[in-house]
Amino acid sequence: MTESSNRTTPVRRVSSPPAAESTARHNITVDINGETIEAEVESRLLLTDFLRDRVYLTGTHIGCEQGSCGACTVLLDGLPVRSCLMLAPQVDGRSVRTVEGLAAPDGALSPMQQAFCDHHGLQCGFCTPGFLMTLTSLAERETPVTLNELDHHLDSSFCRCTGYMNIRAAARHALGLAHVEGKPAQGDGT
Amino acid sequence: MKPSPLDYVRATSVDHAIELLASDNDARLLAGGQSLMPVLNLRLGAPELVVDIGRIDELRSLEFADGDVPATRGVLRIGAAMTQTEVATHPDVNGRWPMLVAAIAQIGHPQIRNRGTVCGSLAHNDPQAELPAVAVALGATMIARSVRGERSLSADDMFHGAFTTALEADEMITAVEFPEPSPEQGWSFREFSRQPGDFATAGVAAVVRRNAGSIESRLVVFGLGGGPTRATLIEEALLNAAGPDLESSVIEQWAATLDPVDDAHTSARSKIRHAQRLLVEAVAEAWERM
Secondary structure: OHHHOOOOOOOOEEOOOOEEEEOOOEEEEEOOOOOOEEEEEOOOOHHHHHHHHHHOOOOOOOOOOOOOOOOEEEEEEEEEHHHOOOOOHHHOOOEEOOHOOOOOOOOOOHHHHHHHOOOOOOOOOOOOHHHHHHHHHHHHHOOOOHHHHHHHHHHOOOOOOHHHHHHHHHHHHOOOOOOOOOOOOOOOOO | OOOEEEEEEEOOOOOHHHHHHOOOOOOOEEEEOHHHHHHHHHHOOOOOOEEEOOHHHHHHHHHEEEEEOOOOOEEEEEEEOOHHHHOOHHHHHHHHHHHHHHOOOOOOOOHHHHOOOHHHHHHHHHOOHHHHHHHHHHHOOOEEOOOEEOOOOOOOHHOOOOOOOOOOOOOOOEEEEOOOOOOOOOOEEEEEEOOOOOOEEEEEEEEEEOOEEEEEEEEEOOOOOOOOOEEHHHHHOOOOOOOOOOOHHHHHHHHHHOOOOOOOOHHHHHHHHHHHHHHHHHHHHHHHEE
């Protein structure tokens, strides 16, 4: 997301509700999907809620709010993180990418999104943004991804429509692992 | 849920952070936040002030120093703002501190390790966490700072019971030092969890080495409720052992000293059985690598 520094698009300031608490508020500037966003946020505001309720990027979903389910996964400076386990003031000066940042401006889906469509990798769609962000980080990584590594990344999000095999098929195709032999990795908890 | 109202300050230096810790009794440090944030979201804790140390430059370091005893061994010094991913993916760490890398691979999921820090896990001392056990097994040293000064804490002294350590309320860990394992040292890290990414139901970090005709070992068990605990009965039994096979009577004697509690998923008895099996496997694997 370093290209954002060269952009000439204006900074967008998003509104905040009036202060209801005596605790400190923070002025933050965040690159979100290539756009520079400014906001004043409460100390305790979660990154998830900042994205959804202030920037109106509601593709990032709220599941467990304790880091387990993976629905809120976004990319922070290119790495997948749980946005429910970060405070909005923590991302000041950093770059965040959400599921809204995957498709091209003309609406064309990213290769990973297209693979999810092609392989029926989503049903209700609740877990999908988290899976897409985690898998996009793998797809855009320079070092090759192994099937075993893919499976360990698939472990990191809950799908309650039990669509893991289709999600795995989509990811294998998008990551160029479609023809690699291998059964899904079993839990390595020894 | 959401955190209770709190103040947030991003500390600009270690001095800044320890001043804030000293001035406010209800301050908590936020490094990676992968333990603190769930606590805040679930309102298990409601500190007045959260001090973010995650972007302090002087804590963003990974250093390799020459060790002192013996002269050939190095020391890995991990600053408090280094994430588990950053440590585990460093090529020198992977080759020289394999147990650290193996243990980090078992922590949560990649997204958690991308934020969670090594030092934060040590300071938190979750009884089911991997790194406190690794610190004890490898003989790590924590560097703690407060406005009163700096001190070193050996892993043997650092970890008390669950979520409790030798750190004072106004102290922070600035770094942890892991001595480089000697080449003749065998190691094993094994844990059982109900599914990948879960906390360990039970786990073992084991180090064995030959020294002047006897077998020195550090066998550390975790996940059973308290902090990381050495299996001293087994360590003593191994002293003059010719091989890794342990007498079942010794194992039973050791198992009788364990005191886990039932939880929603696993009975105490089952936890003990897991620990026994993991310990036997870990000793065998470490011996093979010796």
